[in-house]
Every structure is written in C-alpha cells, then in structure tokens.
Amino acid sequence: MRFVVCIKQVPDAASVRFDPEKGTLIREGVDSIINPFDLNAIEAAVQLKEQVGGEVICISMGPPQAEAALRDALALGVDSAVLLSDRAFAGADTLATTRTLAAGIKKLGGADIVFCGKQAIDGDTAQVGPGLAARLGLNYATCVSELEFKAEENILKVKRAWEEGYDILELKLPALLTVLTCINTPRVPSLKGKLKAKKAKIPVWGTNELGLDASLVGLSGSPTQVVTTCVPKFEAKREILEGEVDDQVNALVERLKEVGIL
Amino acid sequence: MLIIDKDKCTGCGECEEVCAFGAITIKDDTAEVDHDMCTLCGTCVDTCPSGALTIEGKEERGVESDKADWRGVWIVAEYRLGKIFPVTFELLGCARKLADKLDVPLSAVLIGSNIKQFIDELIKYGADRVYVVDHPGLDKFLEQPYSNVLVHLVKEYKPEIILAGATAQGRSYIPAVATMLETGLTADCTELDVRIEDRALLQTRPAFGGNLLATIVCPNHRPQMATIRPHVMKALEPDESRKADVIEVKIDDSLLETSSKVVDSIVEEQTGVDLANADIIITAGRGMECKENLSLVEELAKLLDGAVGATRAVTDAGWLSERHQIGQTGKTVSPKLYIGCGVSGAIQHIVGMKGSDIIVAINKDPDAPIFDVSTYGIVGDVKEVLPKLIDKIKKERGL
Numbered sequence A: 001m002r003f004v005v006c007i008k009q010v011p012d013a014a015s016v017r018f019d020p021e022k023g024t025l026i027r028e029g030v031d032s033i034i035n036p037f038d039l040n041a042i043e044a045a046v047q048l049k050e051q052v053g054g055e056v057i058c059i060s061m062g063p064p065q066a067e068a069a070l071r072d073a074l075a076l077g078v079d080s081a082v083l084l085s086d087r088a089f090a091g092a093d094t095l096a097t098t099r100t101l102a103a104g105i106k107k108l109g110g111a112d113i114v115f116c117g118k119q120a121i122d123g124d125t126a127q128v129g130p131g132l133a134a135r136l137g138l139n140y141a142t143c144v145s146e147l148e149f150k151a152e153e154n155i156l157k158v159k160r161a162w163e164e165g166y167d168i169l170e171l172k173l174p175a176l177l178t179v180l181t182c183i184n185t186p187r188v189p190s191l192k193g194k195l196k197a198k199k200a201k202i203p204v205w206g207t208n209e210l211g212l213d214a215s216l217v218g219l220s221g222s223p224t225q226v227v228t229t230c231v232p233k234f235e236a237k238r239e240i241l242e243g244e245v246d247d248q249v250n251a252l253v254e255r256l257k258e259v260g261i262l
Numbered sequence B: 001m002l003i004i005d006k007d008k009c010t011g012c013g014e015c016e017e018v019c020a021f022g023a024i025t026i027k028d029d030t031a032e033v034d035h036d037m038c039t040l041c042g043t044c045v046d047t048c049p050s051g052a053l054t055i056e057g058k059e060e061r062g063v064e065s066d067k068a069d070w071r072g073v074w075i076v077a078e079y080r081l082g083k084i085f086p087v088t089f090e091l092l093g094c095a096r097k098l099a100d101k102l103d104v105p106l107s108a109v110l111i112g113s114n115i116k117q118f119i120d121e122l123i124k125y126g127a128d129r130v131y132v133v134d135h136p137g138l139d140k141f142l143e144q145p146y147s148n149v150l151v152h153l154v155k156e157y158k159p160e161i162i163l164a165g166a167t168a169q170g171r172s173y174i175p176a177v178a179t180m181l182e183t184g185l186t187a188d189c190t191e192l193d194v195r196i197e198d199r200a201l202l203q204t205r206p207a208f209g210g211n212l213l214a215t216i217v218c219p220n221h222r223p224q225m226a227t228i229r230p231h232v233m234k235a236l237e238p239d240e241s242r243k244a245d246v247i248e249v250k251i252d253d254s255l256l257e258t259s260s261k262v263v264d265s266i267v268e269e270q271t272g273v274d275l276a277n278a279d280i281i282i283t284a285g286r287g288m289e290c291k292e293n294l295s296l297v298e299e300l301a302k303l304l305d306g307a308v309g310a311t312r313a314v315t316d317a318g319w320l321s322e323r324h325q326i327g328q329t330g331k332t333v334s335p336k337l338y339i340g341c342g343v344s345g346a347i348q349h350i351v352g353m354k355g356s357d358i359i360v361a362i363n364k365d366p367d368a369p370i371f372d373v374s375t376y377g378i379v380g381d382v383k384e385v386l387p388k389l390i391d392k393i394k395k396e397r398g399l
Helices: A036-052 A064-074 A094-107 A128-136 A191-199 A245-258 B014-018 B043-047 B087-102 B116-124 B143-157 B168-180 B291-303 B312-316 B369-373 B382-396
Strands: A002-006 A009-011 A017-019 A024-026 A032-034 A055-061 A080-084 A113-117 A139-150 A155-162 A165-172 A175-179 A225-230 B002-004 B024-027 B030-033 B053-055 B073-076 B106-112 B129-134 B161-165 B191-195 B200-207 B212-217 B224-228 B245-248 B260-267 B280-284 B307-310 B337-341 B358-363 B376-379
Touching: A002 A036, A009 A064, A032 A036, A032 A064, A036 A055, A036 A113, A036 A139, A036 A175, A055 A064, A055 A094, A064 A080, A064 A191, A080 A094, A094 A128, A094 B168, A113 A128, A128 A139, A128 A175, A128 B143, A128 B168, A139 A165, A139 B143, A139 B168, A139 B260, A155 A175, A155 B168, A225 B043, A225 B200, A245 B376, A245 B382, B002 B030, B014 B024, B014 B043, B043 B053, B073 B087, B087 B106, B087 B116, B087 B161, B087 B191, B087 B224, B106 B116, B106 B143, B116 B129, B129 B143, B143 B168, B161 B168, B168 B224, B200 B224, B280 B291, B291 B307, B291 B337, B291 B382, B307 B312, B358 B369, B358 B382, B369 B376
Parallel strands: A002 A055, A002 A113, A055 A080, A113 A175, A139 A175, B073 B106, B073 B161, B106 B129, B129 B245, B161 B224, B280 B307, B280 B337, B337 B358, B358 B376
Antiparallel strands: A009 A032, A017 A024, A139 A155, A155 A165, A165 B260, A225 B212, B002 B053, B024 B030, B191 B200, B200 B212
16 A cells, blocks of 8 residues: 655744844754654654554655755655655645646656644645645545554545544545644654664656656646735733732732723 | 746845745855755745846746636535534625635535535624535445535535635535645635735745745636635624525435445544633643643643643653644644743744633643633743642632
C-alpha cells in the first residue's frame, strides 16, 4: 500500500513576535519546524504501514529550506520524501497549493491513503486537506481523532470530531484524512532514522517535472491575493487592580457587581 | 516575485519601514529584497513614492470587469443534528450589510432533510430569498453529497459572494466546494466589506498566527467565498414583516452518490457548561502550573455557572481536552466575562477571545501580553488569587 503524507515547514508560531516599534515580525531566532499537526499525520501513516505493510512517502511544497523538514520526517519512519519546490510556487494560496500537491501525488502514482494535518499553524485555513481530496477525487474526513483500517473491506473506519461530539464514518479507499493532535503521540526520531535521513536523497520537483503551467501555480495561480496587512490594534481599558491579594479581589468583585455580572 | 527597478529606486527606505516581514533592506542607497522572507503581500509596492517596485504576475491582476453575470450574496445555513445553528443568523446579519451595499438580494441556502420548517426563521433574520434542497439523502452531513449540491446551485444561480460558517462542518466541505469551482476562499474572516467600484469582497482575517491582520480580495474569480467563525458577527433583530421568495430546487440523485457513510453520530455528554453558549468563561493557561491546580478554575466556573476554557499550552499538555481550547487552532468565543488564569496572552489565543465584553487577567508576570487586551488585570499568583476570589464570591452570595 502507498501512504502519502503532506507536510509543511512553518515558523514556530509560538516564538514569532511582533516588534511594535519597528512594525515588523521578529523572525530571528525563530525555529522552522514541521507543522505540529503534520507530525501526527506522519505518525498515523507510519503506524499504519507497520501494521499492514507498504511504503510511506512524505511530500512538501516549499522553498529549498523545506528539505530540512522532509529529512526530519525521514527520521520518523517515513520511507522516502520529495520536495516540490520552484520559484513559481511562491505566493500560492490554498487553491494553487492543492494544484501543486495533487500534481506531486499523481507523479508518485497516486496513494491509497493521503494523510494531512488538520491545519498549518501559520496559515490556519485548514483548506488544503479538503481541497486536495476534491482534486484527487478521494473520500475524505477532517478532524480525525481515531482511525482503524479494515483490510478485508478496504475501508477506513474513522472518528471525526465536531463541536458537540463525533461521527463514526466508513470511507472506502482511496481516501484522505486530516488529523487532530489527539490521534496519536508522535514518536521521537531513532538514531537509525536520523542516520538514514542524513544519507537520503530527496528529489526536488518543479513546474517542469510536474508538468505544470507556471500560470496555474504560485501567486499567478492564486485567485486570492493579499491587498494590505496591518497590526491588529486592541482597544482595552487595561486597569490594573493594585494592592494585596485581598484588595485586588475586592476591587474585581466590585467592578463585576457594578456591571451586573455578579 | 518582487522586482526592484534600480533606476527608479531612490533608497528612501519607505519600503523597508513598511515591510512587516523584514524582507527589504536598503544597501548602498538601493532597496534589496530577500525573496525567501518576502510574502508578496504588495504593501511596499503601494508605498513606494517612485514606483520602483512591482510584483511580477501581480500587476496584470488589477481591477477586473465586475463579472456581470454573477450577482447576489449567499449564506449557507448550518444544518446538522436536525436543527439550524446560530452561526447561520450571524452570517445573515453580516451578509445583509454587504447585500445592501451591492444592491442585490441576500439569499440563504438551506441543504438538508425535513428543513422547510426553518425557512421562516431564515427570512425573519434577513434573507430576501431562500434556496431549499430538501432530500432524505441529505439528512446526515457527508462531504461529497453536500459539496455536489452546493456546487450545482452555484453553477445554476451564480452568486457573486458566498459566506459560510467556519465550523467543523463548514471547514470540512466549503474548501472542497471552492476547489471544485476553482475559486478563492478565505477562512476565518473577522471583518467583511465590499468595494463598490469593482464589487470586490474585502476579506480581513488574522495572519501569521494572529500577529497581523491581512485584507484579501478575489478579483478575477467568482464566487468570492469566505468563512466566518461563530461568535464573530452579530445577527440582526428578527423582522416578522420581511417578505422573501422561496426556491425549492430538485436535484438529481446522482449528486448524492458517495462511497463514504456515516455509521453513527454521537453527541457527547457535556460535563459543565458548553463553551459555545457560555456567558462566563474561566480559562486555564500554562501559568496554572499543573493539572491538579485546574480544580481552582473548575470551581470558579461552577460557582459562576460558567464554562472552562483552555489555551493551546494546556491542551497540548493534556490537562484538558481540545474541546476546551480557545484560539487560532481552537474555538472563538465572545462571552460577557472572560477570566484568564495564568494565561500569558499569546496572540493566537487572543484572536479567539478578544470579542469578550469584559476580560479579566490574572498572571504573576506584569509584562504578560494579556494585560494589553484586558479590562481588569491582577498581577499575582493564581494559586493565591483564585481561592480568595472564590471565597469572596461565595460570601457575596451568602454561601
């Protein structure tokens, strides 16, 4: 069986800060990591391979430095990796991104199951998984918290979370899943894995290798475009309640009583 | 990519100043760009007084024809578990203003089974028209049938704008719909407006984990699609007198074909108040220090009939389930009272709760960013403050 995992290298959002004086994002000292949800996607694919056999291929669309993320994935039990990279892919919105990823998966010969994380922590759209499933004509489920592969029937039985609870779905393969962090605990890379990752060859596929028209990918292929960005401003009273703990608590309770909440 | 015309560039540095991503530097009196840092947002292009900056591939995509055959604003009703969810009315409230500005009807799209009973409410809350697709095969939500039906309606009736809820259901199938229509979709919009000259939908959303607000347009493709989280927009007051027309659409059964199936739908027992409807939310942050200390947060929530929220740090640590998570990767809330206990105020969390009426922060770090967005702040140790707060409230209540 072939399992494909789509991953994204993202800045560690927890450490991205905004410098209000300079008006810029401070990106020095900010690590690039595999998108956290994608770590769970990798783990889910590798666990399934260990259970039923097959191969796990990891792909990522990104700038050249995204290769490091793919090497990290190889250290986690992924069998091989491909980087989809081309200047033409830059500035892509989710529609252009799925076009590129779909072309990559088709070039690999398709997949029995495509694993994605629920969303990337830099874009936060959660659009690539469903969009990719639509392009590849795959059955899919998002926000998957549990999965079970029923080999005899060629069906994935999954628990898919929504606000008030969950659905149990059965998806006939081929299928695509986007996973939550609660689905598993990603393993730590093994020494053997790290050595393998260091030596692995990671091919780079651009528009030529994928047979893609440059006008259909990247910024040119994106129906949406950013027109302005600005720093969010927050209006707030910012009243700090002073004194000892008792004073602070009393002051708070008074204020909440005044507005009728208590 | 960003192209710098060295002949036109005067090295004035306006672009360097305005670039939020630090991608431009002035060297030897000329602007230079680091292409890996540049996100092609175009803010510098607009700022440059000498017109020295262009983005390749972007300048051709200016104000396009107004796509005259695409007209009308649609919202997609959130139907599941046999009812219409509140985000539907919030969408109507937001879309009403857009439709009025564009001088077009506002339509609600109602897809499901046994749903004609909801038509009146959609009209009361702002719809001029309701498209109804009522079919027993649409009783349980599944991605392909719902996507196929919505795509069919769009191709038939050609709306210029579609808004949907950024709920688990919406986030699951609306991106598939946008892809099938080869059009643009912007997720989690916090503000929407229209630009009359080209009828463009101006879609504002947090970017870079919430560190920036980006305004996005979809100039050349229709429909322009956007999702909005619950608790971000406001519903209108119901208008019993509003008249609307109802279009019942019959669909071919082939649209409902799928080799996925829903085996079961489980509503989980809510222990305590549901975050989505809570007027009061007490949120635990990493500053609570350990899972055991969360009992203080839970006790305060119980005392006030409130819900318990969590930051991502808390859910990552496994102290509370993801259901409690508030923020970019969690839920958006707008209660009357939000109390953050040991919450530092990372921007990704703030974007999920800044709509709260009153924000109280308790944190021992006086520089914690949460104090910047708070109504009232207590600099102190949650382990000392919370027990005293609980006692004080109990005394007030005569307990």
